[in-house]
Amino acid sequence: MIKHTTLIFAALFLTTIVLLAVAAPMLPLVDPVKMDILGRMAGPSLAHPLGQDEYGRDVLSRIAFGARASLGVALTGAILAALVGVTLGLVGAYFQGWAEQATMRPLDVILSFPPMLLALLAVTLMGPGVQTLSVILALLFAPTYARVTFGEVLTVRNQEYIEAAKALGHRPTRILARTILPNVAGPILVQFSLVVAAGIVLESGLSFLGLGVVPPTPSWGLMVRGARPFMEANPLGLIWPCVALVLTVFSINRICDAMRDLFDPKASAAVLPVSRLLAGTGIGRSRARPAAPAAFDGTLLDIRHLSTEISTPRGTIRAIDGVSLQVKPGEAVALVGESGSGKSMTGLSVMQLLPRKVGRIADGEVWYASRDGQRTDLAHVPANLFRRFRGREMAMVFQEPMASLNPVYTVGFQLIEALTAHGQMTKRDAWDGARRMLERVGIPDPERRLNEYPHQLSGGMRQRVAIAIALCGDPSLIIADEPTTALDVTIQAQILDLLEEIQAAAGIGLVFITHNLGVVAEIADRVVVMYCGQVIEEGPVDDIFHNPRHPYTRGLLASVPRPEDMAGQHKRLSSIPGTVPSPLALPPGCRFAPRCDHATSACVVAVPELEAVSANQNTRCIRWKEI
């Protein structure tokens, strides 16, 4: 209640002051520079409602005209500084490297100059005046904005919703303006209110030195300075400009606070109870898998001997090493393996979303067949041309939907962004399209949900929205990186059903990255088992589950609880002994040998090749026939 009252007061006060400043020359006010020696420091009267100053000038008139200079200088300076500083901070933090040097280092130079020296330099070059003051303020405050923005962007730039925006094929300028900027707007707005306040105060100091507003032109700062020596004889002369200053600064602060809340919907919106959010999420779909339409005969994705390197402070590692796998249209291929085995890096390499600067495809090919039948080696598509594949041809669903959705935009806005990313649409069509996408992923009451923010949805619904966004570009391939790991078990099952249903109905090729072999059995047609960046076994789900040939696959399967274990038939779950070796110190020969019960001296001689076990199954173990 108090919060709202202060906001209304702030808005009214600021509007009045701004109107007063704009309309001052048209109002029936006394000439603000006209002196009246007989009326020096006279108290309020009908002719002078706020009294007269040390030269007998009308205080009300000087407040109104003074607002023009003070607010004009402070607001212009703060806005100019924000435009320059925020742009440089965004570009420097997002692109880093040379962009950081080009944007942030010149600002460091400006910061190292004493402010007064800068002010004198500007006055020497431009002459004193209101415009010069605005430029000085912009120069002084742009580095502060840039630093605040730079720091904020660094904290959000690795968030999954930024990766999700890239995965949709958005341009960097669009990502900066529409995805990152709203998420860092809060601290920038706070900075803005501080800069306006500091600007008003600085204006008075610089005007006093003859570097800004030239007397007798009124400004609030000059009024404070003029009234100070007479504060005992005429306290009102000091109080009025101070009241105007304090209330203006307070109002700007309050309005900026409210705007910050607006940009951070979590701070203002009421969070709905989870039970209500979970109601009617569309549980209980049939598990029967419809036959995938034979949309395309060949392979949709054909990864051949793909190796990806990452530079780390301790040396370059091969995050994936010679990975080959194929995905057909309508086929679901699961990538499984312990943490660090290279599953995510495989997905990110295909999408060209490797960690900036440090990650690169070192070797291999990634053949992708577009809808028109054209095959492209994605590993060799330049980064600036790759955008046309993301979103439209292939999409990505991430693990944590709260992180992959942009927290400051409604569900509807984000869906419309995705729908319009690759083509123009009318607002009405985009809204209808967004509603249909929500219906498609089984979200009840889609019209209402379109107006809600991600934090107002349950985890399961958020993931449905993330899937809907991925589907907006009608992709042929979806890479889902542990899309159910962050969800509880019942919701996991619903999301799996949904993915399975959509993928099979639309003939989409699905690469499903997971730790969970239970999930693999549920969704996948084929399994690719990875260890230390290599594929160590692959084949159809049934073959891998019933006839695993690699000791590592066996170990993984033995560590999965089965229904009979739960039912009390005491079969001990085994875990694989030892830990995954560091990619910086890989063992010679078979990478699993140090943890393998069946390893012999022959296993450490050379890295085993993938060997065909049957027409469909391959394994990377030289002893598979014996064990």
Ligand SMILES: Nc1ncnc2c1ncn2[C@@H]1O[C@H](COP(=O)(O)OP(=O)(O)OP(=O)(O)O)[C@@H](O)[C@H]1O
């Ligand atoms: N940004 C990074 N910087 C340095 N090394 C990385 C980075 N990301 C991944 N790696 C390394 O690359 C290798 C493969 O990692 P990746 O994330 O693909 O494994 P994963 O199988 O997906 O694991 P998880 O299941 O934990 O996600 C690991 O050795 C990992 O430490």
